[in-house]
Each structure stands twice: as structure tokens, then as C-alpha cells.
Amino acid sequence: xxxxxxxxxxxxxxxxxxxxxxxxxxxxxxxxxxxxxxxxxxxxxxxxxxxxxxxxxxxxxxxxxxxxxxxxxxxxxxxxxxxxxxxxxxxxxxxxxxxxxxxxxxxxxxxxxxxxxxxxxxxxxxxxxxxxxxxxxxxxxxxxxxxxxxxxxxxxxxxxxxxxxxxxxxxxxxxxxxxxxxxxxxxxxxxxxxxxxxxxxxxxxxxxxxxxxxxxxxxxxxxxxxxxxxxxxxxxxxxxxxxxxxxxxxxxxxxxxxxxxxxxxxxxxxxxxxxxxxxxxxxxxxxxxxxxxxxxxxxxxxxxxxxxxxxxxxxxxxxxxxxxxxxxxxxxxxxxxxxxxxxxxxxxxxxxxxxxxxxxxxxxxxxxxxxxxxxxxxx
Amino acid sequence: xxxxxxxxxxxxxxxxxxxxxxxxxxxxxxxxxxxxxxxxxxxxxxxxxxxxxxxxxxxxxxxxxxxxxxxxxxxxxxxxxxxxxxxxxxxxxxxxxxxxxxxxxxxxxxxxxxxxxxxxxxxxxxxxxxxxxxxxxxxxxxxxxxxxxxxxxxxxxxxxxxxxxxxxxxxxxxxxxxxxxxxxxxxxxxxxxxxxxxxxxxxxxxxxxxxxxxxxxxxxxxxxxxxxxxxxxxxxxxxxxxxxxxxxxxxxxxxxxxxxxxxxxxxxxxxxxxxxxxxxxxxxxxxxxxxxxxxxxxxxxxxxxxxxxxxxxxxxxxxxxxxxxxxxxxxxxxxxxxxxxxxxxxxxxxxxxxxxxxxxxxxxxxxxxxxxxxxxxxx
Numbered sequence: 001x002x003x004x005x006x007x008x009x010x011x012x013x014x015x016x017x018x019x020x021x022x023x024x025x026x027x028x029x030x031x032x033x034x035x036x037x038x039x040x041x042x043x044x045x046x047x048x049x050x051x052x053x054x055x056x057x058x059x060x061x062x063x064x065x066x067x068x069x070x071x072x073x074x075x076x077x078x079x080x081x082x083x084x085x086x087x088x089x090x091x092x093x094x095x096x097x098x099x100x101x102x103x104x105x106x107x108x109x110x111x112x113x114x115x116x117x118x119x120x121x122x123x124x125x126x127x128x129x130x131x132x133x134x135x136x137x138x139x140x141x142x143x144x145x146x147x148x149x150x151x152x153x154x155x156x157x158x159x160x161x162x163x164x165x166x167x168x169x170x171x172x173x174x175x176x177x178x179x180x181x182x183x184x185x186x187x188x189x190x191x192x193x194x195x196x197x198x199x200x201x202x203x204x205x206x207x208x209x210x211x212x213x214x215x216x217x218x219x220x221x222x223x224x225x226x227x228x229x230x231x232x233x234x235x236x237x238x239x240x241x242x243x244x245x246x247x248x249x250x251x252x253x254x255x256x257x258x259x260x261x262x263x264x265x266x267x268x269x270x271x272x273x274x275x276x277x278x279x280x281x282x283x284x285x286x287x288x289x290x291x292x293x294x295x296x297x298x299x300x301x302x303x304x305x306x307x308x309x310x311x312x313x314x315x316x317x318x319x320x321x322x323x324x325x326x327x328x329x330x331x332x333x334x335x336x337x338x339x340x341x342x343x344x345x346x347x348x349x350x351x352x353x354x355x356x357x358x359x360x361x362x363x364x365x366x367x368x369x370x371x372x373x374x375x376x377x378x379x
Numbered sequence: 380x381x382x383x384x385x386x387x388x389x390x391x392x393x394x395x396x397x398x399x400x401x402x403x404x405x406x407x408x409x410x411x412x413x414x415x416x417x418x419x420x421x422x423x424x425x426x427x428x429x430x431x432x433x434x435x436x437x438x439x440x441x442x443x444x445x446x447x448x449x450x451x452x453x454x455x456x457x458x459x460x461x462x463x464x465x466x467x468x469x470x471x472x473x474x475x476x477x478x479x480x481x482x483x484x485x486x487x488x489x490x491x492x493x494x495x496x497x498x499x500x501x502x503x504x505x506x507x508x509x510x511x512x513x514x515x516x517x518x519x520x521x522x523x524x525x526x527x528x529x530x531x532x533x534x535x536x537x538x539x540x541x542x543x544x545x546x547x548x549x550x551x552x553x554x555x556x557x558x559x560x561x562x563x564x565x566x567x568x569x570x571x572x573x574x575x576x577x578x579x580x581x582x583x584x585x586x587x588x589x590x591x592x593x594x595x596x597x598x599x600x601x602x603x604x605x606x607x608x609x610x611x612x613x614x615x616x617x618x619x620x621x622x623x624x625x626x627x628x629x630x631x632x633x634x635x636x637x638x639x640x641x642x643x644x645x646x647x648x649x650x651x652x653x654x655x656x657x658x659x660x661x662x663x664x665x666x667x668x669x670x671x672x673x674x675x676x677x678x679x680x681x682x683x684x685x686x687x688x689x690x691x692x693x694x695x696x697x698x699x700x701x702x703x704x705x706x707x708x709x710x711x712x713x714x715x716x717x718x719x720x721x722x723x724x725x726x727x728x729x730x731x732x733x734x735x736x737x738x739x740x741x742x743x744x745x746x747x748x749x750x751x752x753x754x755x756x757x758x
């Protein structure tokens with residue numbers, strides 16, 4: 001059993017200017033904190049989440065078994081990110097469907113549910129919103145910012161937008177931008193949602209329906225890209241459903257992998273918001289700090305001041321080790337202090353959420369050194 | 380300009396027993412032939428097609444510019460498979476939507492359009508149907524059977540179902556079965572089609588609609604898997620649509636790759652039948668000659684008598700070189716005569732349809748030796 005986590009919210013009346021030129025005001029961020037902020041407020045670690053996660057990073061909710069946070073194996077008392085030493089903050093991003101203001105909420109001017117009118121938010125916008133939350137929590141400088149996948153992009157962006165506000169950045173299974181293939185998979189998922197007749201141009205709430213078909217397809221595609229070919233073959237291979245022989249049917253489930261994917265799709269469509277899916281995949285597509293520097297990543301990262309840990313996983317074909325190495329090289333060109341671990345794990349992109357002992361121990365060692373920096377005053 | 384091709388059809392009144400236990404009667408196969416059958420009927424080459432191709436393998440239709448067959452770069456007078464030497468036969472498979480009897484045709488008993496009631500057909504069933512066509516054409520033994528991708532599976536199956544009926548088998552960019560990941564992509568595509576409200580359980584013809592949304596999604600997914608990550612990055616990368624800056628929109632096209640995929644999806648949904656898509660992807664899923672031999676491929680291939688050429692492409696992640704090597708090893712274990720070429724090509728699975736000079740020359744050399752076998756009497 002994990003420790004008890006308690007979600008909190010904070011309201012922001014002031015408009016937040018967004019990268020698109022639009023702005024959003026009167027919004028709420030859901031967040032959780034674990035551990036205790038020390039006297040000089042120097043032990044805070046901000047954890048940024050990926051596509052379908054939230055501010056519920058670690059711990060469990062009182063009276064709710066199996067409600068562990070998505071990085072509960074990583075973060076907690078005595079864990080790799082030790083909440084006996086660090087004050088850990090998880091924030092749900094703007095546009096999400098898990099507590100912070102998102103497409104299912106009402107526009108403060110019109111009183112109408114945002115739906116498709118929720119402003120497009122970027123990684124940079126999320127970081128700005130997180131920075132305001134830290135301001136309100138009285139945290140000037142983080143011990144570390146960390147995240148995996150899309151969360152890793154936020155961690156990286158933090159070091160560029162607010163280079164003095166963290167001493168360390170931990171970027172796991174991430175990339176300096178999406179490849180054409182990544183964008184392509186996102187686009188198919190978006191088209192599946194948008195062309196679902198129940199999407200109603202993103203205003204399905206008014207019609208009392210949910211574009212479940214599209215969400216299911218989106219999730220099935222996502223799931224395939226999170227897993228490695230190897231782990232799929234090992235877990236499912238060509239196994240038929242238990243006790244079944246071939247049915248010779250085009251619509252029934254024949255293979256275990258089909259059953260698994262349909263289950264994942266159904267589950268997802270029950271809890272995830274379609275507009276949020278569109279927003280978050282777009283934020284992924286857009287992220288590209290080198291873009292303003294003619295594609296020169298080293299130039300883009302020149303402003304970073306943090307020390308870095310990057311971690312990638314050998315079988316991750318969504319955000320391959322090659323992409324992490326691009327970040328490492330660009331940081332080294334800038335003579336930044338960078339540690340890099342390439343973990344030989346079979347699980348594909350999903351590995352960043354799993355309990356690989358080498359992975360956990362790399363992060364533990366890194367945070368041990370971050371903690372030592374705390375004790376010695378300046379890191 | 381290519382030579383003129385003329386499609387033909389042949390009707391089969393007798394029932395064809397299918398692997399599922401069902402049968403189909405009163406069906407028609409569309410086919411084309413190029414070149415001249417020699418006096419001893421020994422120079423025939425059967426070409427099997429893949430997912431969205433047809434009997435129109437080479438040449439062009441009279442008065443229709445840009446109507447070249449799908450393997451026109453490979454097959455024709457003076458080409459790698461030289462129709463001055465060989466009598467080449469292309470057959471459209473049962474269940475297709477390009478001329479042979481398929482879901483859009485009427486059941487001979489009921490007079491109703493088959494739709495979803497078209498019997499499930501397998502690679503083995505297609506081979507049986509092709510064998511009957513050869514019977515009617517008076518061809519006892521082929522000089523070679525050849526195909527790429529799903530067509531390669533048919534070529535392989537020919538050597539197991541009718542081991543004495545061909546002297547050579549050319550299996551390009553193929554696999555001894557689908558991996559879990561392959562099945563997974565097929566399943567997502569099928570779910571996209573089947574859950575399209577315009578699918579009507581596969582009887583959409585009666586409703587005067589077509590499940591275009593589902594077909595579009597299916598094709599977009601397919602397209603991603605046909606291309607390599609490298610070629611996508613090279614062709615599209617992160618380029619925005621011409622003259623555009625970021626629009627900050629979740630539904631508009633921002634990146635070139637999105638535009639390309641939408642175009643491919645739209646085009647496909649205009650000409651491809653949804654039930655055919657289901658049938659063909661299922662035939663792919665089911666193919667697994669080792670299944671009846673406890674997964675032992677060498678045992679499954681022990682009956683083969685043909686000489687083999689296998690070709691794979693380094694960046695093909697749908698049917699990777701590893702899968703072709705499995706076939707090569709299993710044949711070598713049976714002391715079969717096997718040539719194998721692994722072509723270093725950037726184009727992914729699509730490479731098998733493209734004009735790589737090394738690829739073309741490997742196939743040319745192989746067919747030169749097949750032709751020499753013809754001249755010397757016995758091969």
C-alpha cells in the first residue's frame with residue numbers, strides 16, 4: 001500500500017497569454033504534493049505528465065485501493081525520488097480532462113462549455129502555467145524538473161523558458177521534437193476522433209454523446225506505438241483467444257492481441273475526453289525548440305543552465321534512443337553537465353513507466369546527488 | 380508507354396471448397412496474361428497480388444494513359460521478368476473488388492449482394508482458385524510463381540499446396556506469418572471500418588452508403604506502415620504546408636505529412652471496398668503454414684520442391700528482413716535451393732514496388748537462369 005495522496009486545486013483569475021496569441025483566464029490547476037518543502041524552499045521537484053496521465057503522480061487516494069499514481073513506483077518515501085528528502089509536485093496540465101480547466105469546462109465569458117473552442121495549448125504554455133503555480137507556492141527555484149515522454153518535453157522546455165528556476169532536469173524517453181511518423185500516428189488518431197459522427201465538431205457535450213468510436217481507435221493506435229514488437233510477440237504472439245480455434249470471421253476477435261487492444265480502447269473511451277486528446281497530440285506535434293533557430297538544436301539549448309539526466313530505452317521506437325542522444329549531443333556542444341543512460345529494456349516506450357531495476361537505480365543515484373547538493377547549500 | 384494489356388474473365392460453376400468449411404460456386408476470376416505460352420507450356424509465371432492490387436500487373440489499358448499495372452516496372456518486354464520469354468499471368472483474388480467475384484457481387488442462391496456474407500477466404504483458398512484457373516489454361520507446371528508481401532505468402536503457399544506445379548518461387552518482402560504488431564495494425568484498421576456507422580454490419584450497399592471514414596483511417600494506418608521512418612522524415616519531415624506558419628488548430632492540416640495521409644486516405648476510400656479490406660487483412664492474419672506443425676516452419680516447408688529466390692528490404696519494418704531470413708533458414712534446413720537478397724533500400728515495405736536497380740537486377744538475374752532452364756528442357 002502506498003501513502004495517501006490528496007488532490008488540491010488552485011484558481012488563477014489573471015489571463016495567461018498563450019503561444020497562439022490567445023489567452024485563458026479564470027482557470028484552475030489541479031495538483032498534488034508529496035513530502036515537505038524545506039525551510040529554504042530548495043527541495044521541490046516538479047513532475048510533468050504525458051498524454052493520458054495527471055497530477056496524480058504517486059500515492060493512493062484514501063479508501064480507493066488500486067488508485068496508485070502513475071509514477072508511484074518511482075516516487076515516494078524511500079523510492080528513487082525520495083519524498084522524505086524532496087517536496088514533489090504533480091500538476092495536471094491545462095486542457096486536460098482530469099481536474100485542471102479543460103474543454104469540458106465552461107468559458108468564463110459565455111458560460112458555454114468550451115468543447116472545441118478551448119484554446120490550443122502548447123508545451124510552452126503548460127510550462128508557463130506551471131511556473132505561475134510555483135510562484136503561488138513560493139518556490140523560486142526547483143531542485144529538479146522531471147518528466148517522461150511528453151513530460152520530458154516539458155522538463156526540457158522548462159530549462160529553456162526559465163533557465164534559472166531549476167538546478168536539475170530529468171528527461172526520460174523523450175525527444176527534441178516529433179518525427180514525421182510520430183505526427184502521422186497522431187494525425188490518424190485525430191482523424192478517427194474528428195470524423196466520428198458523435199464528435200459534432202467538438203461540441204458533442206451539447207448532444208449528450210461521446211465520440212467513443214474515434215477514441216477507441218485513437219487509443220488502439222497509441223497502444224501499438226507504446227509497445228515494442230518484441231514485447232507484443234512475447235505477450236501475445238499469434239495466440240488465439242483461450243480455448244478457441246480459428247473462427248474464420250472478419251469481425252469477431254480471433255487473436256489475443258485483438259482482445260487486448262479492444263479492451264484498452266474501450267477502457268480509454270470511458271474516461272478520456274476527445275477534445276483533450278486532440279489538444280495534447282497537437283502540443284506534441286508542435287513542440288520543437290530548434291524551430292526558432294533554423295533547426296539548430298544546440299543553439300536552441302544554449303540558454304539552458306540546469307544539469308541534466310537523460311534516459312532512453314533501447315526498444316522504444318516511438319521516442320527512440322537516437323532522439324535522446326540528439327538532446328545529449330546538443331547539450332554537450334553547449335558544455336552542459338549531462339548524464340545519459342540508455343536502458344536495455346524490452347518494453348518499448350512503456351518502459352518509462354515500468355519497474356526496470358537499472359532504470360530505477362539510475363534515477364535513484366541521480367537524485368541522491370541532487371539531495372547531496374541540497375545539504376551542502378548551493379548545488 | 381507500356382504495352383497494351385487486356386483484362387479477361389473466367390467463370391467457374393463448380394463449388395470451390397474453402398478452408399473455413401464453406402464453399403463458393405459460380406464465381407468469376409479476372410485475370411490478364413502477357414507474352415506467349417510456349418509449345419510445351421513450360422514458360423508460365425504466375426504473379427500473386429498483395430492487399431490493394433489486382434490482376435492488372437503490367438502494361439496499360441488501351442486509351443488510358445497512366446494505367447500501368449502495379450508491377451509494370453518489373454514485368455514486360457525486356458524487363459526483369461521478360462515477357463518475350465515468359466507467359467505471365469496475373470489473377471485477381473476471390474473477395475477482391477477489382478473484377479473477380481467479391482462482396483459487391485450477388486450470391487448465386489439468393490440473388491442478394493454478398494456484403495458481409497461473402498465467405499472468409501484464406502491464402503490457401505486463393506491458391507486453390509488460382510490452380511483451377513491454371514488447369515483451365517492448360518498449364519500443368521509453372522516456370523515460377525512470384526509475389527510481394529501478401530503475394531509472397533501466396534507464392535510460398537503454392538510451393539506447399541502444389542509442390543510439383545512450379546519449378547521456382549520468388550517471394551519478395553514477405554513473411555511466414557504476421558507478428559502480433561502486424562495483426563494489431565490490421566485490427567485497428569478493421570475496427571475503424573466496422574465501427575463506422577455507414578458500415579451497417581457490412582451491408583452498406585443496401586443503404587446506398589460507403590463507410591468512407593473507416594476506409595480512410597484504415598488506409599492512413601496502412602500507409603504509415605508501408606513507409607520507413609527515414610523516408611517519411613526525408614520526404615515530409617516536420618515541414619508545414621507550403622507558405623503556412625503554425626495555425627494553432629487541432630483539426631486543420633498543419634504538417635505536410637498530414638496532408639499526404641489525408642489525400643491517400645481519401646483516394647483509397649473512393650475505390651476500395653470495405654468488406655474486401657476486412658477479408659484481405661484477415662487472410663494476412665491467418666496465414667501461418669507452421670501452425671499445423673506446432674510452429675515448426677522447417678517442418679512446414681519440408682514438402683516444398685521448388686527452387687527459391689527471397690528478397691527483403693532493410694528498412695521494411697512491416698515485413699522485416701528477419702522474417703524473410705526465417706523462411707530462408709527453414710528452406711536451408713530442408714536442403715532446398717535458395718537464393719536470398721537483402722536490399723539496402725530506404726523506402727520501407729513500399730520498396731518492393733519501386734525501381735531499385737539492385738533489386739531489379741537480382742530479379743532479372745534470377746529469371747535469366749529460369750529462362751535458361753526452359754531452353755535446356757528440364758530446369
